Structures are given as C-alpha cells and as structure tokens.
Amino acid sequence: MADRVAVMQNGRCVETNTCQTLFSAPAHPYTRSDYWPPNRPASPPGDSAGCRPLLRLTNLGVSYGGAGRIFTRRQAPKTALSGLDFTLRRGESLGLVGESGSGKSTTALALQRLIASEGEIWFELCPCISLTAGKCCRCAGASRSCFKIPTSALNPRLSMAEIVAESLQAHQKLSAHAVEQRVVAALEEVKLDAASRHRYRYPGEFSGGQRQLIAIARALILQPELVILDEPTSSLDRSVQAQILSLLQELQQKHRLTYIFISHDLQVIRAMCHQVVVLRQGQVVEQGSAEAVFRTPQTPYTRELMTAGRQFAPER
Structure with missing residues (x-):
C-alpha cells in the first residue's frame, strides 16, 4: 500500500x-x-512409529441450523464443512488455508470435540468421534490449541504462572512444588524468563509476542501429541513471527509434535507445513503435499489465493 x-x-x-x-x-x-523466513520443515522420521498415522479424518462434516428453538422459526440446515479426509503422521504439519468462512476454524473445533460433527476422527487408531463409536476419553489432553489473538486468549486476572499451570492442575493431581517445576520448565522451553518476579506478572504487562509464547507454553505443559495453531502469528510483526515460527519448528523436532496450522499467510504455511488442504465454503478444493500444491496448484481458486498472497507479501 x-x-x-x-x-x-x-x-x-x-x-x-x-x-x-x-x-x-x-x-x-x-x-x-x-523478513527472514524460517527453514523448510524437516521430514518426519521414517521409522515404523513415524509411519503410523497419528490422526485420520474420514468424511468429516459439520452442519448448523435445522431444528428451531422456542419462539424461533425452523432454519434450513447450513453445511459449514463437508467431506474432509486426511491422514497425518507423528511429527508432520498440515496447513488449512482458505478465505474467511471456508471452514478452517470449524475443522479445529470439530477436532477438539467442541462442536457436533459427522464422520470419523481417529487418533492413534482410536475413534475419538465416530458415528458408531461415539466419544473416547483416551484422547483427553492429547491435543491443545494456540489462538490468533493472545490478548483475548489469556485471562487478564491470572498471572503468567497461573495461566500456564491452570490446565495442568485441572488434568493432573500434582503437588504445588511439582506444578511450579513444570511451569518453570515450560516457560524456559519457549524462551521466557522464568524468574519469580516475571512469573507473577499479568498478561497486560507483556508484549504481544511474549503473550503468544505464554499461550504456547500453556498448550505444551500437558505434553500433547497434537497442537492446533489457529493463526498464531497473524497479530505479530514480521520479526516476531519469524522467532515464533522458528521456535515452533524447534519444539516440533525436539518432541515430535504434530501441528495443524490454520493461516491466511501462505508464506507461513509453505515454511511450516508438509501437507496443505485448501478449503472454500466448507468444501475441499485441493489438497496434497505442500511442495506439490505450491509448485503446481491444480485449481483456479488455489492459484488465486497464491496470487493474492504474493501481491501483498514482501519480495524475498
């Protein structure tokens, strides 16, 4: 501009x-x-554990509307997501791209069982949500989320230590000393100062980048296998984006984390992801390896997204 x-x-x-x-x-x-871009993601390990699917979606769909409430008219059902299939191995990253309203965040909500969905979601060969099998408590805490705007994602009334410890205290019975040790380790892993005087500051006392690091520490303290990242760098400037993305790559290689990356920034998706799914109005337009999709996009809509991304992105 x-x-x-x-x-x-x-x-x-x-x-x-x-x-x-x-x-x-x-x-x-x-x-x-x-404007330094992170390195291309390393391929996940090729051993037998790495080849086994961690996450598999079969014909995932989400619909809204239908039955009306009291004193309201019956609304026609609206399909927010339809026919989504993919398989994700441990240590891989999958990018969900598309315009606003395409179904990206709906997919994330369905994966975490926060909204009703159809089809099947299998986590390590276990049916998390299935039309036939229902819910499975095996996957509680297996996936965690990191959101777009850390200011609204963090409770302003809790200190940094309390925010990071909250989910740990909810899911595991640990002594106060053990919780403090885990909190310090999580903060140090994301390169935040874990000194006592900093741990007890509130979100408003940190920068936007630091708040996002707090959110990442909160997501990782339960040692999840799958992390859903919903536009984690969109509210940050380019230099801080690069630091956050490099940290996420480092953590992925260290812990063999599996990421689902939601972003409008195709440069971020290309730098971080092994697979890409392009969504439009709840439908899968194109999917495949990141290299293939970015090198030879097959649909006009994918090419349109890439053209728009290059138009507003700085040249390397």
Whole structure:
C-alpha cells in the first residue's frame, strides 16, 4: 500500500527507501532479518512409529441450523464443512488455508470435540468421534490449541504462572512444588524468563509476542501429541513471527509434535507445513503435499489465493 518505507529499531530509523528497492534489496541487517523466513520443515522420521498415522479424518462434516428453538422459526440446515479426509503422521504439519468462512476454524473445533460433527476422527487408531463409536476419553489432553489473538486468549486476572499451570492442575493431581517445576520448565522451553518476579506478572504487562509464547507454553505443559495453531502469528510483526515460527519448528523436532496450522499467510504455511488442504465454503478444493500444491496448484481458486498472497507479501 505504501510508496516509501521507514524501518524503525529501538527508536531510530535504520533505513528508508522506496518500497520496490527496500523489499528487493534491503540494506540494513535489521531490515533483512525482519523478513527472514524460517527453514523448510524437516521430514518426519521414517521409522515404523513415524509411519503410523497419528490422526485420520474420514468424511468429516459439520452442519448448523435445522431444528428451531422456542419462539424461533425452523432454519434450513447450513453445511459449514463437508467431506474432509486426511491422514497425518507423528511429527508432520498440515496447513488449512482458505478465505474467511471456508471452514478452517470449524475443522479445529470439530477436532477438539467442541462442536457436533459427522464422520470419523481417529487418533492413534482410536475413534475419538465416530458415528458408531461415539466419544473416547483416551484422547483427553492429547491435543491443545494456540489462538490468533493472545490478548483475548489469556485471562487478564491470572498471572503468567497461573495461566500456564491452570490446565495442568485441572488434568493432573500434582503437588504445588511439582506444578511450579513444570511451569518453570515450560516457560524456559519457549524462551521466557522464568524468574519469580516475571512469573507473577499479568498478561497486560507483556508484549504481544511474549503473550503468544505464554499461550504456547500453556498448550505444551500437558505434553500433547497434537497442537492446533489457529493463526498464531497473524497479530505479530514480521520479526516476531519469524522467532515464533522458528521456535515452533524447534519444539516440533525436539518432541515430535504434530501441528495443524490454520493461516491466511501462505508464506507461513509453505515454511511450516508438509501437507496443505485448501478449503472454500466448507468444501475441499485441493489438497496434497505442500511442495506439490505450491509448485503446481491444480485449481483456479488455489492459484488465486497464491496470487493474492504474493501481491501483498514482501519480495524475498
């Protein structure tokens, strides 16, 4: 949108130039690092455990409406998601992309059993939700979420330590000392200062990037196998985005985490994901390996998304 750009660092203007020149040939090291993309995701291990599917969806669908409530008219059912199938191995990342209202967040809600759905969701060969098998308590705590806007996702009345410890205290019976040790370890793993004076600060005292790190620590303290990331970097500037994405890659390789990444930013999806599913109005438009989808998109809608992404993304 701009004709010229001024790059600020620590209250100083370190570089200014026209958009075309600055994005094609940034001169200052800070400008270059600000748009540094993370490395391509490493392939998951090829051993037998790695090849076994961690998550499998079969014909997943979600519909709203239908039966009317008291004093309301009966509404025609609306299909929010239909016919979604994919298999995800341990250590892999899958990206869900599409315009607003395409069914991305609906998929995340269905995976966590927060809304009713049709079809089957299998976690490690166990039917989490199935038309025939119903719910399974085996998967409680197996998946965790990290959301788009950390300010609204964190309770402002709780300190950083209390936020991270809350789910641990709800799911596991541990002593206060054991909980504190786990909280300190989770905060240090996401590179947050775990000193006592910082642990007892409130969300409003942290930056946006730090609040997202708190949210990641909260998601990881239960040691989940699957983490759902719903636009985790959309509210952050590019330099902080790169730090968060690099951390997520590091944690994935360390713990063999499986990610489902929801994002409008195709650069993020391309950098983080092994598989991509393109959704539009609740329907699967295209899916496959990230390399194949980005190199040779098969549908006009996918090509349109990529063109729009390149139009508003800085050139590398």
